[in-house]
Amino acid sequence: MVTTIISSFIAFTSTNIDDIFILLVLFSQVRTEVIKKEGRNVREKTKVKGLYIVIGQYLGFSLIIFLSIIGSLSSFFIPISWIGLLGFVPIYMGVKGLLSLHSYKGNEVIDNASSSLFKVASITLANGADNISIYIPMFASQNLKTNIVTLIIFFCMIAIWCFISYKLIRAPILAKVLERNCHI
Numbered sequence: 370m371v372t373t374i375i376s377s378f379i380a381f382t383s384t385n386i387d388d389i390f391i392l393l394v395l396f397s398q399v400r401t402e403v404i405k406k407e408g409r410n411v412r413e414k415t416k417v418k419g420l421y422i423v424i425g426q427y428l429g430f431s432l433i434i435f436l437s438i439i440g441s442l443s444s445f446f447i448p449i450s451w452i453g454l455l456g457f458v459p460i461y462m463g464v465k466g467l468l469s470l471h472s473y474k475g476n477e478v479i480d481n482a483s484s485s486l487f488k489v490a491s492i493t494l495a496n497g498a499d500n501i502s503i504y505i506p507m508f509a510s511q512n513l514k515t516n517i518v519t520l521i522i523f524f525c526m527i528a529i530w531c532f533i534s535y536k537l538i539r540a541p542i543l544a545k546v547l548e549r550n551c552h553i
Contacts, residue, residue: 373515377522380507384500385530388426391496392534393543395422395489418485423531425489430527432490433497434520437504 399419508516537543 370518373511373518374522376507377519378526380503380519381523381526384497384503385526387496388493388530389534389537391492392422392426392531393538395492396535396538399538419535421485422489423528425486426493426527426531427524428486429490429493429497430523432494433500434504434523437501438508438516440501440505441508 396419399422507519511519
């Protein structure tokens with residue numbers, strides 16, 4: 370059991386270390402400052418709500434886990450060549466972002482929950498192709514009990530990843546740099 374816990378922790382950390390940076394950029398889009406308007410405190414609208422980021426991260430990661438489990442059960446359902454096609458998703462998003470740069474307004478607000486959730490989940494999924502390639506053999510080599518322990522650890526680690534990213538973005542220097550330079 371200890372071996373499963375350690376290997377799950379190492380597998381998650383090694384495949385998701387890049388998610389910390391993505392989460393930092395996403396959380397930098399959250400503004401929760403209280404400002405004074407007409408003599409009363411008003412909460413400033415957010416570009417992306419923090420809760421949407423966390424839920425989107427869980428949705429995207431759940432899809433990665435689902436694909437990994439299906440892949441570990443049978444290679445007939447997901448050809449290995451299709452997994453590599455996930456790499457086109459971030460390329461598409463980057464090109465789309467470049468094309469829409471000229472119309473970007475810094476005070477643009479995204480309040481649409483489904484749009485925000487889909488954006489975060491798709492970023493997580495696109496960034497997870499390497500995760501799938503590690504998780505398929507990992508799940509295939511474990512029994513049901515150790516797979517359940519692994520999944521519990523993975524989903525707890527997502528919460529820890531989101532918490533660390535959320536707290537790191539509160540560092541004034543990092544927050545200013547990311548908020549000024551990183552727009553999704």
